Amino acid sequence: MKKIVCKLKGHTYAPIKKENILIKEFECIHCKQRYTTDGYGQMVRLTKYWKENHQFFEKYLAKRTAS
Numbered sequence: 001m002k003k004i005v006c007k008l009k010g011h012t013y014a015p016i017k018k019e020n021i022l023i024k025e026f027e028c029i030h031c032k033q034r035y036t037t038d039g040y041g042q043m044v045r046l047t048k049y050w051k052e053n054h055q056f057f058e059k060y061l062a063k064r065t066a067s
Ligand SMILES: [Zn+2]
Pocket: 003, 006, 010, 011, 012, 028, 029, 030, 031, 032, 033
């Protein structure tokens, strides 16, 4: 569902609060698509690949802070 405003002006990103501040996720307030930033700080679509990546990262950090 693409909104015309996104086509014309680009997406309007609103940050999604995550427990881990190192993981950044955003949602466009118009089309509700989710985004994240890659390792280079570029805004990318939050695909399955990135979701899994974040889950892995969260687990990794949880383990590290637990020990
Ligand atoms: Zn949008």
